[in-house]
Amino acid sequence: MEYRFSDKLAALKPSAIREIFKSLTDPSIIAFAAGNPAADSFPVAEMAEISDEIYRTMPVKALQYGTTEGYLPLRQAIAARQREKFGIGRLPEDGLGFSDSTIIVSGGNQGIELACKVFCNEGDAVIAEDPSFIGALNAFRSNGAVTLGVPLLADGIDPAALEELLKREKRAKLLYLIPTFQNPAGITSTEENRRKVYALAAKYGIMILEDNPYGELRFAGDDVPTYKSMDTEGIVIYCSSFSKILSSGMRVGYVTAPEEVIQKLVVAKQVEDVHTNMFFQILVHKYMTERDFEGHIAEVRSIYRRKCGIMMDALDRYLPRELTFTRPQGGLFVWCTLPACIDMNEFVKEALARKVAVVPGSAFTPVAGAPCNSVRLSYSTATDDQIVTGARILGEVAEDLMKRA
Ligand SMILES: Cc1ncc(COP(=O)(O)O)c(C=O)c1O
Numbered sequence: 042m043e044y045r046f047s048d049k050l051a052a053l054k055p056s057a058i059r060e061i062f063k064s065l066t067d068p069s070i071i072a073f074a075a076g077n078p079a080a081d082s083f084p085v086a087e088m089a090e091i092s093d094e095i096y097r098t099m100p101v102k103a104l105q106y107g108t109t110e111g112y113l114p115l116r117q118a119i120a121a122r123q124r125e126k127f128g129i130g131r132l133p134e135d136g137l138g139f140s141d142s143t144i145i146v147s148g149g150n151q152g153i154e155l156a157c158k159v160f161c162n163e164g165d166a167v168i169a170e171d172p173s174f175i176g177a178l179n180a181f182r183s184n185g186a187v188t189l190g191v192p193l194l195a196d197g198i199d200p201a202a203l204e205e206l207l208k209r210e211k212r213a214k215l216l217y218l219i220p221t222f223q224n225p226a227g228i229t230s231t232e233e234n235r236r237k238v239y240a241l242a243a244k245y246g247i248m249i250l251e252d253n254p255y256g257e258l259r260f261a262g263d264d265v266p267t268y269k270s271m272d273t274e275g276i277v278i279y280c281s282s283f284s285k286i287l288s289s290g291m292r293v294g295y296v297t298a299p300e301e302v303i304q305k306l307v308v309a310k311q312v313e314d315v316h317t318n319m320f321f322q323i324l325v326h327k328y329m330t331e332r333d334f335e336g337h338i339a340e341v342r343s344i345y346r347r348k349c350g351i352m353m354d355a356l357d358r359y360l361p362r363e364l365t366f367t368r369p370q371g372g373l374f375v376w377c378t379l380p381a382c383i384d385m386n387e388f389v390k391e392a393l394a395r396k397v398a399v400v401p402g403s404a405f406t407p408v409a410g411a412p413c414n415s416v417r418l419s420y421s422t423a424t425d426d427q428i429v430t431g432a433r434i435l436g437e438v439a440e441d442l443m444k445r446a
Pocket of ligand 1 (some may be wrong): 076147148149150151174219225238252254273281282283289293294
């Protein structure tokens with residue numbers, strides 16, 4: 042049979058990360074490539090207790106269809122917590138001419154994909170930081186949107202370059218940003234940068250799609266206000282999830298956006314999966330409201346504080362000084378930039394041959410084929426010893442390639 046596939050997915054490259062994942066079945070490989078949460082960050086025993094309780098006390102609720110918007114007690118708990126802790130979500134009484142609502146989605150990635158579906162026609166553009174999260178870029182491309190990049194600097198997306206692009210790109214509908222502990226770069230944009238970018242979005246009439254799955258994983262420095270907390274115009278769609286603080290396999294995320302936008306997202310979600318898994322929505326609600334949720338998040342933070350510290354020390358010690366790398370204050374990722382004399386693909390290949398997996402930075406460029414001489418490293422899943430050994434091997438690979446250049 043010659044399969045006659047649609048054109049929709051033609052622009053998607055198989056994720057370079059997933060390709061590397063395939064090589065990770067070898068337990069001797071040090072996995073700096075995956076973005077998975079640390080295995081010891083899952084509160085397994087408590088989840089088992091809550092699961093048992095759900096089946097004993099509310100089996101039908103957990104096993105029956107639910108509403109597309111999500112399990113109401115969970116929506117309410119998320120909305121209340123993020124309003125209180127982060128100033129996210131406008132109420133009708135704020136008198137801004139719009140109010141926000143929160144719905145549950147099947148992972149933050151679904152929220153991102155739905156936002157594109159709701160706003161972008163075929164050929165419309167989504168502007169993203171360069172580099173950006175490949176899962177989101179692929180979600181935009183699969184909806185027929187063109188992805189465009191604006192350089193990500195040390196303090197956030199370059200506002201001057203962004204304005205240039207906004208002036209000439211009339212089909213730009215969404216500005217996709219991961220302002221906190223960015224994937225892949227590990228950078229957190231400053232408040233000043235965010236205020237400039239927010240003003241530009243308002244001026245040029247483009248929606249900000251703020252993706253914040255790592256925001257609660259801060260282990261150093263001070264919180265920076267989210268775009269959503271600054272939103273007085275109703276131009277921010279905010280996506281986050283429980284993937285990195287409770288469990289990624291549950292697929293429970295959420296979107297907070299102006300009610301009018303939420304209504305469209307709900308229609309689009311209904312077509313995709315009717316609703317998010319009820320059992321896990323209930324489980325998350327119980328965890329949030331009946332267990333020490335804040336204490337658990339603090340523990341997860343301390344896991345990454347330790348792992349990141351080990352990686353920073355090891356990279357300082359083993360990498361030749363021609364290589365530079367970001368120093369994240371939270372999240373899971375480090376962006377390591379190679380000197381021009383090292384070919385990035387060769388570095389990735391050679392590292393894998395010596396059993397260290399890293400992700401080629403080219404996987405994260407919004408415009409396919411754009412030059413990139415960086416790689417992404419993650420400290421989340423490797424053991425402490427592996428982090429040190431892996432950094433040493435990367436240092437050796439770099440030395441060898443520089444000698445050969
Ligand atoms: C920047 C970014 N956004 C969204 C997601 C998707 O997360 P979720 O598991 O909530 O779909 C990820 C996952 O790695 C991510 O890195």
